[in-house]
Amino acid sequence: MNPAQREKGVRWVLFGLFVSCLLAIPTHGIELGGYYENDGIGLVKRTGGSVIGDMNRLRFKLDQNFGQNLTIHFEPRYYLFVKSENIPLSGVSNLDQLTWDRYYLKYYSGLANITIGKQRIAWGSGTIWNPTDVFNPFVMSFAVKEEETTNVEAIRLEAPIGNAGGIDSYIVTGKNWSEVKKGIRAKTTVGLFDLALSYVDTGNNNFQVGFDSSGDFMQAGVRNEIVLRSPPGSNAYIQSVWGMDYTLDNGVGLNAEYFFNGLGAKNKDRYDWAGLAAGNISQLGMVYLFFSANKIIDELTNVRCSLISNLDDLSYIIYPQYSRNISQNVDLSLEGMWVGGQDGSEYYPTSTIDPTGLAGSKMALVRIVYSF
């Protein structure tokens, strides 16, 4: 047995011990839940050739309540990915090891809630684009589980004002004060609309000011986010999202979102591929559109088709899904992905930009989730 195999074996033993400990803990005051998910993935690469993989996700959610006002939450996960060759999956990192995805202590009082630890801080109202959310400004939520998005170690204070309003603020921990992200958001409800103003110091003299809203207009759901960002040494720019959803009389639900990216380029020859690879930016172009249609066939079955397109280079991703709750706690989902566009476009890059040939692949996925 080589050292790598030994290390992997030790990890499994530790994980087994952790699971055993969880099962052995007296259940008084403790809530234990989670899920096991299996994703069978088949890819046909843009450059030819195929890849198959099997993703296994095990996630525990553990809450220990101390009286009425104090909770400790732990969310460890273990991902095991068996594949015919290395496939980078969006939102999936730290494979084959135990990862503490979220862990925090939450204290509730009549005046405010305080959360300390690794947590998700999700601001904004957009479905796909959330420019007011500096941690997860872009999530293909139709394809990627939002649970897989970035969590941050922070101290968060939420002070409710009235029934539906309040002040939400956070400070990310672990760095120098001048470098860490610090944000504050004030929210209120006026009529059928939720309105919020936010300010985030993103560190190193960067800041953003944002506004977001969601509400009801002419029987349609409408939502909007707009931010002004001011990076040091370069021009300020705007990002905005305008979304709308509507349900037809036959039960078909429609959802559309338009995104303007003031930092993007109209011409694909001027795309900042290096910035995208480094994670400094989330989009290359300026104008985007998302559209989806879903139909609930019966109470257990849903079909959906989503389209996201960069309107500057006309590249696109089409993502059909069929999902069914096959038993009380087991869900089955069949999904596909079709990518199109000109060579060198955002969703269909050239081999120079993406030597792996994985970007622009066609994909089929079978997902089974067992919740416990």
Added chain:
Amino acid sequence: MKYSKEIQNPKSLPAGRQGKIKTRNYLLILTLFGFGILSLGFSYAYAITGEEIIKRVDANMTFKTARTESKMVIHVDNDVREKTMLSYDKGRDTGYAEFLSPARDKGVKYLKIEDNMWMYLPSVDKIIKISGAMLRQSMMGSDFSYEDALESTKLLEKYSANLVSEETVPVTFKEEGKLVTKQRLCYVVDLVAKVKEITYYRRMVWVDKTLFVPVKEDLFAMSGKKLKEMTMGDILKFGSRYYPMYMTMSNLLRQNSRTEMYTTKAQFDIPVDPAFFTQAKLTK
């Protein structure tokens, strides 16, 4: 009693007996139709208006506060799914609900304040406003929509109510721990929307004439198409008022589906922490 059950489900009987039941049903329909004609003819004689009936229903069904534990049973063909939930209500305009099971839905919470509704998803630790189109979507995979859950006392602001007839319908009651079906005389109230931009343009409500509890409701689109059917039963007395502990809803746009809602425990007019009716409670 047997007669009532057979009327409710004649298909469960042998073909010969179905024929007899059908004949009896026709007789009953003819009788009811006769009553309907009579009641139309003497409609001027009603001592109560449709509006007053709806107000009496609200007065009977609306409690200052309520804490209820419920079981939702969703039937799709032969598949059955069960969900349990805990709810707190203040009047009919403010409510909080939390799903306790199954595991896949545990921790999902809803808050309703007048015409606004929010949902909390624990998996992403996010509060989502349910508005516009989403209100018409299925709530937690049931035949109920979010809009159905938002229903409030503002019914008379949106609809004009007319008493059109009186009919006898079978209603279940719980007496000494057993369910019994009784034929009850009901007001039939026709609610027609005052505005066109509304999901249910017309609603026919059967209201128990003595107890002022709705026992049946049909919901129609503007085109006249029937969208949903709702029945209520297992009526229990709380103090001087009556409350249905059982409800079914069928979304007729879908085939072979039905959702039953059982109230397994109910407490009314008890002290409830006002914090339940805040967004801060959703993330707790």
